[in-house]
Amino acid sequence: MIQAARRNLSFANVMSMTAVMIALGGTSYAATLAKNSVGSTQIKSKAVKNSDLGDSAVTSGKVKNRSLKAADFALGQLPAGPKGSTGPTGATGATGTTGAQGIQGIQGATGALGAVTAFSETAAVDMLANQKASYDAYCPAGKQAVGGGGRGDDLTSEVTRVTSSRPAVSTTDTQPPGEGLGFTGWRITVQNVGANLNIRPTVWVICANAPTP
Numbered sequence: 001m002i003q004a005a006r007r008n009l010s011f012a013n014v015m016s017m018t019a020v021m022i023a024l025g026g027t028s029y030a031a032t033l034a035k036n037s038v039g040s041t042q043i044k045s046k047a048v049k050n051s052d053l054g055d056s057a058v059t060s061g062k063v064k065n066r067s068l069k070a071a072d073f074a075l076g077q078l079p080a081g082p083k084g085s086t087g088p089t090g091a092t093g094a095t096g097t098t099g100a101q102g103i104q105g106i107q108g109a110t111g112a113l114g115a116v117t118a119f120s121e122t123a124a125v126d127m128l129a130n131q132k133a134s135y136d137a138y139c140p141a142g143k144q145a146v147g148g149g150g151r152g153d154d155l156t157s158e159v160t161r162v163t164s165s166r167p168a169v170s171t172t173d174t175q176p177p178g179e180g181l182g183f184t185g186w187r188i189t190v191q192n193v194g195a196n197l198n199i200r201p202t203v204w205v206i207c208a209n210a211p212t213p
Helices: 002-008 011-031
Strands: 114-123 132-138 143-151 158-167 185-192 202-209
Touching: 011 143, 114 132, 132 143, 132 158, 143 158, 143 185, 185 202
Parallel strands: none
Antiparallel strands: 114 202, 132 185, 143 202, 158 185
16 A cells, blocks of 8 residues: 555655645744743844834833923923023124115295394494595394395485495404305495495395294
């Protein structure tokens, strides 16, 4: 009978029997694992996944102290720490470039002129024949000149000639004011063109209340 079995034995039969024995041996081994016999060395590295862990399976005692980071927590879960002390003042930054000039504002309304008063000065002595001289009149303190004029004489003006009539800056500066500047007096220059010795010119200055600074 053994000889008959040998005659019917082939390579395929041998390999089939070997596979069955290996499979049965593996099943028997897995079924006979002792309790708590699987350790770290039996687990393939990185083989345990999140789905293999039960709910609430990882507790505080299983987490290494100071191993978690802020990124491991949901927003709002970590309490804010105490406010730190104010840091030192930083260095002053460089000066910025000058901005463009703004547009010119509209001109305001002209203020009220106020009361206008004339003040005059008449020459204290007669002019000599063919004499030429200048005469001034000034506003009192608190008033500003706005105009003026003059004449050679109140009775015989025909024998005089007013050669100049202009504003004067002040009693200490009889020159005409610069462009756009104010003045407090008026000056005339008169020439006696005759032989009459009774010529006494008069000059007027027109004044208004000075504007408040």
